[in-house]
Amino acid sequence: MNRFYLVTGLVTIMLAASCAPSKEVVTDEATLPEEEVTEPAAYSLPIDMNEYRIRPQDAFFSLENQLPEVFQPDSTMFTETEVNAGFRIQIISSQEVAVVEEARRTFNQWLYEDASDYQAETYILFRQPYFRLHVGNFKSRANAIAFNTLVKRKFPDAWIVHDQIDPEKLTHKIVIPDSLGAANRR
Numbered sequence: 001m002n003r004f005y006l007v008t009g010l011v012t013i014m015l016a017a018s019c020a021p022s023k024e025v026v027t028d029e030a031t032l033p034e035e036e037v038t039e040p041a042a043y044s045l046p047i048d049m050n051e052y053r054i055r056p057q058d059a060f061f062s063l064e065n066q067l068p069e070v071f072q073p074d075s076t077m078f079t080e081t082e083v084n085a086g087f088r089i090q091i092i093s094s095q096e097v098a099v100v101e102e103a104r105r106t107f108n109q110w111l112y113e114d115a116s117d118y119q120a121e122t123y124i125l126f127r128q129p130y131f132r133l134h135v136g137n138f139k140s141r142a143n144a145i146a147f148n149t150l151v152k153r154k155f156p157d158a159w160i161v162h163d164q165i166d167p168e169k170l171t172h173k174i175v176i177p178d179s180l181g182a183a184n185r186r
Contacts, residue, residue, distance in 0.1 A: 086165035087144040088123070088134040091155050100124055100131040103155075107135060110154045118147065120171045134163060136171035147171060 092103045104122050111120060120136040135151070138144035144160045151158045 083167055084164045086163065086167075087136075087138040087141055087160050088163045088165065089136050089144065089148050089151055089158050090161045091133040091135060091151070091158050093130045093132045095129055095131070097124070097131045100133050103133050107133070107155070114154070115150055117174050118150070118171060119174065120147070121166070121169050134161065137165040137167070137169050138171055139165070139167070143172070146173075 091107060092100055094100050101124070104124060107122060111118065123134045125132045125134060136144065136147055138147065141160065148158060148160055
C-alpha cells in the first residue's frame with residue numbers, strides 16, 4: 001500500500017512540475033515591446049486588376065498556330081467513304097444456333113408470303129457468345145427504318161444495327177409498273 005502512495009505522489013509532483021510555466025510571466029506594462037506604426041508599404045497599395053484582365057475579343061487576337069504540312073488534311077481525306085458501311089435489321093440474338101435458324105426460316109417464309117415486294121438477304125453472324133440474325137443491306141438509315149416498320153409487324157423485337165453490308169445486294173422495294181400490275185390482277 002505504501003508503494004501505491006509513493007507512486008501516486010511522484011506522478012502528481014511530476015504533473016504539477018510539467019504544467020508550471022518555464023518563464024516568468026511579466027505583467028508590467030513598461031517591459032512590453034512597443035508596436036511600430038509605419039506608413040503602408042508600396043506592395044500593399046491597391047492594384048488595378050483591369051490592366052491584367054484578358055478581354056474575350058483580345059484573347060486570340062495575336063495567337064496564330066502553324067501546322068506542319070504533314071498534319072494538314074488532304075482534300076481526299078474527307079471525300080472517301082467506306083463502301084461497305086450500312087445498316088441491317090437484327091431480328092434475334094441467341095446463344096442457340098437452332099433458335100436463330102428457326103427464326104431465319106420463319107422470316108424467309110414471311111417475306112415470301114406477306115412482304116413479297118421486298119427482296120432481303122438473311123445473314124447468321126456469330127459474335128461471341130451470341131448468334132445473330134441480320135436481314136437486308138441498306139445504304140441509308142431511312143430505307144432501313146421503312147423496312148423495319150414492316151418487319152416489326154411479324155418480329156416486334158427487331159431493330160436497326162450499323163453493319164458491314166454487301167453493296168451489290170442492296171435491299172429495296174420492288175416497284176411493279178402499273179401496266180404489269182393491272183395485267184396480273186385479271
